[in-house]
Amino acid sequence: MEPKEFKSSITERRKEVLASLGSLGAKIYEQIDKGYFPSIEMPSRSTENIYYDQKFRQFILGDKKVKRSARNIRHLKPFAQLVWTALFSYELTSQRKTSTLRDVYYSAQAYEMTFKDQQESNNIITDLETVLGFSREDFNIFPEERSAVFGDLTIRYTVPGYEGKTLNLTSHPDGVMIGPALTSSEFVETSADKVIAIEKGGLFTRFIEENVHKKFNALLVLTAGQAPRATRHFIRRLNKELKLPVYIFTDGDPWGMHIAMVIISGSANAAHLRDLTTPDAKWSGVWATDIVNYKLPTDPLDDIDMKRLYELQKDPRYKEDPLWQREIKTFMKIRRKAEQEAFSRYGLTYIVDEYLPAKLEETK
Amino acid sequence: MEPKEFKSSITERRKEVLASLGSLGAKIYEQIDKGYFPSIEMPSRSTENIYYDQKFRQFILGDKKVKRSARNIRHLKPFAQLVWTALFSYELTSQRKTSTLRDVYYSAQAYEMTFKDQQESNNIITDLETVLGFSREDFNIFPEERSAVFGDLTIRYTVPGYEGKTLNLTSHPDGVMIGPALTSSEFVETSADKVIAIEKGGLFTRFIEENVHKKFNALLVLTAGQAPRATRHFIRRLNKELKLPVYIFTDGDPWGMHIAMVIISGSANAAHLRDLTTPDAKWSGVWATDIVNYKLPTDPLDDIDMKRLYELQKDPRYKEDPLWQREIKTFMKIRRKAEQEAFSRYGLTYIVDEYLPAKLEETK
Numbered sequence: 051m052e053p054k055e056f057k058s059s060i061t062e063r064r065k066e067v068l069a070s071l072g073s074l075g076a077k078i079y080e081q082i083d084k085g086y087f088p089s090i091e092m093p094s095r096s097t098e099n100i101y102y103d104q105k106f107r108q109f110i111l112g113d114k115k116v117k118r119s120a121r122n123i124r125h126l127k128p129f130a131q132l133v134w135t136a137l138f139s140y141e142l143t144s145q146r147k148t149s150t151l152r153d154v155y156y157s158a159q160a161y162e163m164t165f166k167d168q169q170e171s172n173n174i175i176t177d178l179e180t181v182l183g184f185s186r187e188d189f190n191i192f193p194e195e196r197s198a199v200f201g202d203l204t205i206r207y208t209v210p211g212y213e214g215k216t217l218n219l220t221s222h223p224d225g226v227m228i229g230p231a232l233t234s235s236e237f238v239e240t241s242a243d244k245v246i247a248i249e250k251g252g253l254f255t256r257f258i259e260e261n262v263h264k265k266f267n268a269l270l271v272l273t274a275g276q277a278p279r280a281t282r283h284f285i286r287r288l289n290k291e292l293k294l295p296v297y298i299f300t301d302g303d304p305w306g307m308h309i310a311m312v313i314i315s316g317s318a319n320a321a322h323l324r325d326l327t328t329p330d331a332k333w334s335g336v337w338a339t340d341i342v343n344y345k346l347p348t349d350p351l352d353d354i355d356m357k358r359l360y361e362l363q364k365d366p367r368y369k370e371d372p373l374w375q376r377e378i379k380t381f382m383k384i385r386r387k388a389e390q391e392a393f394s395r396y397g398l399t400y401i402v403d404e405y406l407p408a409k410l411e412e413t414k
Numbered sequence: 415m416e417p418k419e420f421k422s423s424i425t426e427r428r429k430e431v432l433a434s435l436g437s438l439g440a441k442i443y444e445q446i447d448k449g450y451f452p453s454i455e456m457p458s459r460s461t462e463n464i465y466y467d468q469k470f471r472q473f474i475l476g477d478k479k480v481k482r483s484a485r486n487i488r489h490l491k492p493f494a495q496l497v498w499t500a501l502f503s504y505e506l507t508s509q510r511k512t513s514t515l516r517d518v519y520y521s522a523q524a525y526e527m528t529f530k531d532q533q534e535s536n537n538i539i540t541d542l543e544t545v546l547g548f549s550r551e552d553f554n555i556f557p558e559e560r561s562a563v564f565g566d567l568t569i570r571y572t573v574p575g576y577e578g579k580t581l582n583l584t585s586h587p588d589g590v591m592i593g594p595a596l597t598s599s600e601f602v603e604t605s606a607d608k609v610i611a612i613e614k615g616g617l618f619t620r621f622i623e624e625n626v627h628k629k630f631n632a633l634l635v636l637t638a639g640q641a642p643r644a645t646r647h648f649i650r651r652l653n654k655e656l657k658l659p660v661y662i663f664t665d666g667d668p669w670g671m672h673i674a675m676v677i678i679s680g681s682a683n684a685a686h687l688r689d690l691t692t693p694d695a696k697w698s699g700v701w702a703t704d705i706v707n708y709k710l711p712t713d714p715l716d717d718i719d720m721k722r723l724y725e726l727q728k729d730p731r732y733k734e735d736p737l738w739q740r741e742i743k744t745f746m747k748i749r750r751k752a753e754q755e756a757f758s759r760y761g762l763t764y765i766v767d768e769y770l771p772a773k774l775e776e777t778k
Contacts, residue, residue: 150616152755159759194615198591212587223576223595227562229588251558252514391516395523
């Protein structure tokens, strides 16, 4: 099945997920009714079937398929595990309970379904994503990591006990958590005209204190390092549903650069999914050239940093825009990295007063 | 100066912090006026001056003092650094801006004050804590890590732009972040009669979904692993100001056990401070004996886990209550550990329906 683009409302999407799980079950029943061994077919996720797609500006899966059949004794266990995972996901989604990857692994034991280890159970969940074209967050399996958001956006909850209630995301000046309730909410109203995603908690707090949300009409998203998938999906929704441009601020090193890239173009691991990327989002800094131009305090790039730069240089995602190659080359040349907090050398508010407006303009 | 017990209101406390910084400055001026080389004296934080105190049920500093004098050429740099840090802290606190350890390190450059590295700047901040008896969060230097809270507690903000505004902490069902705005708020009203602190995000979400806050009249705090100091201080305030008993739920392993212990009795690193502990809080599970009694799915304890258990066995904090020694011995005997999610083997809601009420009763 083709991965789903995010178009429908949250409630409709939940119905689609349930319908999709139901039809998977119906197909299996049908095969059994007809006297066949039931089987499930899905796109292969092996490396040679992963391509970078310029239209979607992300990795996608090619035409190779794999089939799990109850006829094949080696397939029998993963087939049963996949069907159980679909059942469990259906229960979660219809009862509107959320779960984690870890929980699913242990829950299997309540059904006398065995997984060798956590990795095996995670793989089967990814299989189910591939079969359905929905991501696990759609069937209520959430990551452990948490990030946060702040700014003038009013949301309307769809989770049990809160249906129809609204919250304005400026209500708590430390930010509200991005969890299942937030990501499943509908967007009601915003005065913001952009989204600023920030890697680090310290800077997120500084931006709130300095009223960046007001001065720049921005919604502020704290990714807290590599953005969890739910947060990437949330950023995509802000971009697609509210038509807000997205600017990403990270540390000035290969790891920060890649945090931005994964928000923009996703990861190879999610080549079977479509709604975790924001191709038009911009990496606004800290660039290697910013380190030079702003004379920032730096640390040397170590061997692991350099190795990472060589990997990124060859990555198709980094060939989309000449900006990336230029910055990679500059990093390699100066062999230095700088953190977002490095701007404090010019005073605590310099980053908000000088750097931020300059970079928003430059990457518009 | 003796570490400060938390007694006063937030606004008064801020005044005390500023007065304390002011009087430090005044003392230095006075010494210079009288023609002396200025000096600052503080309790020594070296290992041989750290004692476990049974009254406070935490580590404290002994009577040994160290002196930093501008007369001693080797002291001159740390003396200047300490005075600068006091100045910067005064600016932060009086302007009500927050900062991070990292920010302080870089900010020094704006004043042409040099620190060799981050560690040197962190040490000087701890010196300032020791001199004043206030913790760095009191002078607005916050950690990067974030945790969260959910439940029926109405708070009143004291941060600029939000003074006097209130928020009920059930407003956002994913939880609100514990940051500078939350920790500096006043507590207005609560219907809760206990606090439940939880190590992991997945369980925190499960507890909210299963209405633990209503069923058990509880405020839920997510520590997100080892609780950041601001969160430990917040838990202490809930316990001291609102007289709420605190129950802590962690993974069943030496690391989870120690997360609970640090909330209860603090760390040796904070022996110079008094308001980060909650001595009456209870570690309610997952105990080693729970692993046995509830027949939980487990993983083996590895060498690092075992080494940690031997360390904890000798730690004075673990000699306070026979419970700790019993659990350490049981871990050593069964050589197994279990995560909180392991209860999912009995169904997703078992932990809330069966385990939680049993353990709250047992550790009352």
